[in-house]
Amino acid sequence: MAGRAILGAIGPKPAGIHFLEPHELVDLHTFGEAQEVRVFQIKQGASVQDTELPIGSGAGKQVVSRASLEVISAWGRWEALVAAVIPTIWTSQGSWDGTADDILLRDKSTLEMCRELLHARRGLLRAHEVLALERQLSALLSDEDEIVANGLKVSSASLDGLIAFLAAHRPHTHPRLSLTRGGLFAASWAPRDRVKLTLTFNREAADWVGVDLGAAPPVRDSGAVVIGSLDGMRQSFRDWIVG
Amino acid sequence: LKGEAIPPEHHLALHCQPAHLLERDENGQPSGVSWEVFRVDEDGISTNWIEFQGQKFDTGFAEACLLLTSTRTVRRSHMVGVLRVVDVLAAGKVGGKTANAIHDPREIPFNPGHALITGIAADDRAVLDGLSAVTVLHPFTPAAIQRSATAESARRART
Numbered sequence: 340m341a342g343r344a345i346l347g348a349i350g351p352k353p354a355g356i357h358f359l360e361p362h363e364l365v366d367l368h369t370f371g372e373a374q375e376v377r378v379f380q381i382k383q384g385a386s387v388q389d390t391e392l393p394i395g396s397g398a399g400k401q402v403v404s405r406a407s408l409e410v411i412s413a414w415g416r417w418e419a420l421v422a423a424v425i426p427t428i429w430t431s432q433g434s435w436d437g438t439a440d441d442i443l444l445r446d447k448s449t450l451e452m453c454r455e456l457l458h459a460r461r462g463l464l465r466a467h468e469v470l471a472l473e474r475q476l477s478a479l480l481s482d483e484d485e486i487v488a489n490g491l492k493v494s495s496a497s498l499d500g501l502i503a504f505l506a507a508h509r510p511h512t513h514p515r516l517s518l519t520r521g522g523l524f525a526a527s528w529a530p531r532d533r534v535k536l537t538l539t540f541n542r543e544a545a546d547w548v549g550v551d552l553g554a555a556p557p558v559r560d561s562g563a564v565v566i567g568s569l570d571g572m573r574q575s576f577r578d579w580i581v582g
Numbered sequence: 583l584k585g586e587a588i589p590p591e592h593h594l595a596l597h598c599q600p601a602h603l604l605e606r607d608e609n610g611q612p613s614g615v616s617w618e619v620f621r622v623d624e625d626g627i628s629t630n631w632i633e634f635q636g637q638k639f640d641t642g643f644a645e646a647c648l649l650l651t652s653t654r655t656v657r658r659s660h661m662v663g664v665l666r667v668v669d670v671l672a673a674g675k676v677g678g679k680t681a682n683a684i685h686d687p688r689e690i691p692f693n694p695g696h697a698l699i700t701g702i703a704a705d706d707r708a709v710l711d712g713l714s715a716v717t718v719l720h721p722f723t724p725a726a727i728q729r730s731a732t733a734e735s736a737r738r739a740r741t
Contacts, residue, residue: 474610535715
């Protein structure tokens with residue numbers, strides 16, 4: 340949904356950053372299903388543009404870029420910065436607790452952003468899962484030109500959901516991984532030929548589709564599960580993940 | 583022959599791209615396809631009939647790879663999805679549809695092995711899921727990648 344941003348005048352502004360005035364920041368963002376601040380790590384660099392200012396959370400320690408609006412990390416050493424996000428309104432408060440060099444936005448590739456999220460969540464996963472996800476992300480997202488050409492906006496909320504799912508269920512085999520055209524992560528299990536179970540992730544839930552063309556008669560079923568539960572999924576498909 | 587039904591034991595080749603629609607295994611290798619890799623146009627899903635000239639699979643596959651370069655640029659990250667026609671028909675049934683695989687040779691661009699999967703709509707998710715479950719990935723042949731790269735270079739030179 341569209342949000343309205345108001346960037347407050349907050350304590351001493353870092354040198355070298357041009358802040359837009361509140362009236363210039365209108366309808367900047369489309370937020371996902373979760374009504375929450377989406378977080379960026381900040382790095383030193385020279386890539387700041389007037390249209391890509393960091394916007395932070397009233398909760399502190401979070402910084403948001405209007406550039407891509409994806410959850411990257413809850414790191415940061417800001418006491419409080421700029422805005423809290425509510426679906427249709429932002430409020431601003433807080434103060435800077437960094438230097439100018441700290442808040443220049445970084446030109447991150449999609450792959451870098453996903454890797455950083457994986458790094459931040461790696462404690463939830465088993466070592467082989469982290470390694471597998473590293474390899475899968477690299478394979479899926481290494482061609483930034485193609486990502487841009489296809490207009491792919493990768494959802495880190497979806498990656499977060501996938502990671503939480505793996506942590507909650509400890510699948511006995513690591514899934515295949517792909518992305519939808521909408522930028523959501525999809526994990527699939529195919530324990531034999533002509534069968535497949537695919538889960539497409541949001542942060543809190545996943546849509547699942549199972550196909551077994553080898554069964555007599557062939558089976559196809561679908562539904563949705565919350566991340567922490569497989570309730571509602573046909574048992575024969577569930578067994579492919581945790582059986 | 584245009585409109586000819588392709589024998590169920592024969593195979594279809596599908597140009598699978600972009601890279602993010604290719605499923606990756608735990609080593610990052612392509613191992614399957616997303617249902618969204620099947621682009622359903624008005625006349626069906628565009629593929630190439632591998633054995634259309636009576637060739638063995640390997641020979642026909644190499645030919646199909648070259649022919650696929652006639653319509654789209656082939657990159658190293660792209661793959662060829664191979665589907666048995668009998669599995670295409672089964673995927674249609676599981677989704678409650680009557681899918682068919684028919685020969686559809688094209689003159690422009692020249693592609694005598696072009697084939698269509700028909701009877702499926704773009705929103706027939708059940709059928710497309712079935713197709714994704716029976717698609718086996720193969721890399722493009724080096725000759726096809728080279729041909730596509732050469733054609734791309736020529737296009738750029740012209741512009």
